[in-house]
Structures are given as C-alpha cells and as structure tokens.
Amino acid sequence: MKKIYTFILVVMFALVLYGCSTASDTTTSSSSSNSNGAVDSASNSSDTFTMDEVAQHTSSDDCWMVINGNVYDVSSYVRNHPGGNDILKGCGKEATDMFNTQGGEGSHSSTADFQLESLQIGTLQ
Numbered sequence: 294m295k296k297i298y299t300f301i302l303v304v305m306f307a308l309v310l311y312g313c314s315t316a317s318d319t320t321t322s323s324s325s326s327n328s329n330g331a332v333d334s335a336s337n338s339s340d341t342f343t344m345d346e347v348a349q350h351t352s353s354d355d356c357w358m359v360i361n362g363n364v365y366d367v368s369s370y371v372r373n374h375p376g377g378n379d380i381l382k383g384c385g386k387e388a389t390d391m392f393n394t395q396g397g398e399g400s401h402s403s404t405a406d407f408q409l410e411s412l413q414i415g416t417l418q
Contacts, residue, residue, distance in 0.1 A: 341416050342416070350366070351385035356385070358388040359388060363417070364415045366412055367380065369412070
C-alpha cells in the first residue's frame, strides 16, 4: 500500500512540474527597457538580444548567458546551482562550452537541460 501512495505522490509531483512548465510557456510578456537602457528579463523566448545586451547582465542577481544561440536569464537559479558559484563564470557571456562540458568537468544532466528550458528569454541576434 505504501508503494501505491509513493507512486501517486510521484505522479502528482510530475504533473505539477509539467503544469508549471506549460503555464510559463503560454505566458507572454513584452520586453521593456529600464532606466539604463537594458532590456528587462520579463521578456519572452521570441525576443532577440545582442551580445552587448547580454553582457550587461553579469551579477549573481542579474545573470544572463548565451547557450547554443539562446539567451537565458539564470538569475533566479544562481543560488540553487549545485556547482555553487561556478555558474557566475558564464554571466554576461557566451557559455555554450561551459554548459556542455559542465565547466570542464563532464556534462550536465537531462534535468539541467529541462531546467534551462524554463529560463530561456530569447535568442541571440
């Protein structure tokens, strides 16, 4: 009986995660410029950014990076990154090699790929 409850909990958790990911995919918001001309991270994944725009986001509380031609705002994930502050090395940069090689120490998991998807805010121009 305990196995059935555990299975039900796992399925419910997966459905909640899938629902959250689907809801964020259907939400659209427009980008806007703040007082210093930087584009706010409330953009959607159909926006395009230049490398100069990405390069303005280099701190732990405002960290954008480019991976495989896509732009990600990883600011909300920095504190949860299993590799600690290593993620900060990619802030404001083209970080494809860093991500694909897990900073030179292997490769990221499929979970990391899944998490990254939800952080995409656009593509590189």
